[in-house]
Amino acid sequence: MPREVHLSLSPKEGLLAKRLTVRSEHLVIRQLVESDRKRVAQTDQFMAMYATVDFEEYQRKMAN
Numbered sequence: 001m002p003r004e005v006h007l008s009l010s011p012k013e014g015l016l017a018k019r020l021t022v023r024s025e026h027l028v029i030r031q032l033v034e035s036d037r038k039r040v041a042q043t044d045q046f047m048a049m050y051a052t053v054d055f056e057e058y059q060r061k062m063a064n
Contacts, residue, residue: 041047 008021032040053061
């Protein structure tokens, strides 16, 4: 993953007819923080509590 990305746009006409440059910085942390670990554990609990249904069955039940 790149650490930094630059995007430059040069519209030909209109209100924003000047060069626009945006920049994004990425910070990758290889370890999960405690709040992330809690969310993963909660998802595991939810997956154990609820039955698996396919999308069509879900749609039918939501329509009723």
